[in-house]
Amino acid sequence: MKQPVVIYVISDAIGETAQHTIRAVTAQFEFEEQPDIRRHAFIRDEEILLETLEEAKAAGGIVVQTLVSSKLAIFAKNYCEKEKVPNIDLTTDLTLAIESRTGLRSKEDPGNMRRLDSAYFDRIAAIEFAVKYDDCKDPRGLLEADIVLVGVSRTSKTPLSSYLANQNFKVANVPLVPEIPLPEELFKIPAKRIIGLTTTPEKLGRIRKVRLRSMGLDEMSNYSSDRRILEELEYGYETFKTLGCRVIHVEDKAIEETAVLVQEMIQVN
Known part of the structure; x- marks a missing residue:
């Protein structure tokens, strides 16, 4: 050899x-x-x-x-x-x-x-931050984040966090699940740093079924049911209103386009 x-x-x-x-x-x-x-x-x-x-x-x-x-x-x-x-x-x-x-x-x-090359090191630190605080693994990261993304499952929180991290933003994200209380830290940061992500029930249903299929699971499970999706999206809107944050509809947008909107919203404040 x-x-x-x-x-x-x-x-x-x-x-x-x-x-x-x-x-x-x-x-x-x-x-x-x-x-x-x-x-x-x-x-x-x-x-x-x-x-x-x-x-x-x-x-x-x-x-x-x-x-x-x-x-x-x-x-x-x-x-x-x-x-x-x-x-x-x-x-x-x-x-x-x-x-x-x-x-x-x-x-x-x-x-x-x-x-x-200091920008390179900043970018690496931001990427590591996004990985560490993905899906609210440690809610303390919310207090340090430049941007906090909140939304129900499969609204592109993780890929958007990674993309923004490559733009040198420290990003954390929080999954919205009706049965799980929101972390206290989420209410301790300015609303201007929080961005809500949502989509249409139809789009979310399609994405979740594809996700379940790729995992070898039943695509007709509760996770992808119309009732559950509507329940989660409604809970999402209630949460956005409670937090007083801006909201982006991601259903018809590429990650790059959503990232631009997030940055514009953050910079306005």
């Missing part, structure tokens, strides 16, 4: 740029075993860089570098040429082209890239 391709990502920042590029390229190949991608971030001196390059050579690896420092980039390039290690430099050529065209000089400050 062939050994997997080993790719060393070497960066003086976090190395995320190279990793995205590698994944885009490797996705075009049918590997017997997926490539072994080894990321070495925050390489800031030649000694550590040399150790990493020697490790890449010993592993028979390919080096993909995003070194902002020209000194380190040249060091890595020279080493790889001498030791016949495949090397792809994702930053130097573009840097030189910009310098040539504009007359400007690169700051060669990997910290700049890291500051730009």
Whole structure:
């Protein structure tokens, strides 16, 4: 059996740029075993860089570098040429082209890239928040959320939470079930941060039947019955009125469209 391709990502920042590029390229190949991608971030001196390059050579690896420092980039390039290690430099050529065209000089400050990447870390934190507080697993998260989505089952609360999290919003959601009391925390946050989601009985019935069918369950169960759906939707409207929150009808909207409406509603206040 062939050994997997080993790719060393070497960066003086976090190395995320190279990793995205590698994944885009490797996705075009049918590997017997997926490539072994080894990321070495925050390489800031030649000694550590040399150790990493020697490790890449010993592993028979390919080096993909995003070194902002020209000194380190040249060091890595020279080493790889001498030791016949495949090397792809994702930053130097573009840097030189910009310098040539504009007359400007690169700051060669990997910290700049890291500051730009702060949005990435914020997004990851928001995604983790959405997962942690999905379906009101921990009602304390409602107090920290930028947006709280409330609605009956299958009104797109979870996918909408995930989409908004990718826009850097901390989102929690609360399922509305007539038999389950609302968490106390829901009444401690401003109504302007709460968005109700609803739909038509017909649409909800179709979605629930498909959901039950996909799980191998009886699609004619109480969960998808007309009586139960009307009961839940009515309870939803009563809850929205009690909370004083705005409401979005999701039946004819894509997740992206609903997300835009949510953001507009939140920003108005």
